[in-house]
Amino acid sequence: MSDSAFERIYAVVRRIPRGKVASYGQIARLAGNPRWSRVVGYALHVNPDPETIPCYRVVTKEGRPSPAFAFGGFWEQVYLLQKDGVAFDEYGKVIMDQYQWRPDEQTL
């Protein structure tokens, strides 16, 4: 088992339930350090397993897809999220108050 930050990050992202989203900082914090936000972005950037790692469920703190999302585009991620049951407000942002993943409620 690798103690690498990547492994932990992937594990956290993989635990994101369907219909919910998580922010980089949130994942970074769950991964072990609140400043791994950049590492999270890089980890998803390499995205070795897009099938097990729903990077589209990862959004910025603003509840909006990453500014440099190279997966298909801003709206592509929005489409996938809506497909998961995530709703967006009039500002094109996810309603974090309702859809932000909360591990506390997932009974880890």
Added chain:
DNA sequence: GGCGTGACTTATA
């Protein structure tokens, strides 16, 4: 083995 870069976040001015 060192330096720069990157899907970010937080704090300070």
Added chain:
DNA sequence: ATATAAGCCACGC
């Protein structure tokens, strides 16, 4: 509200 600085890990040259 925007701008700047610092922090973290992994990869490429």
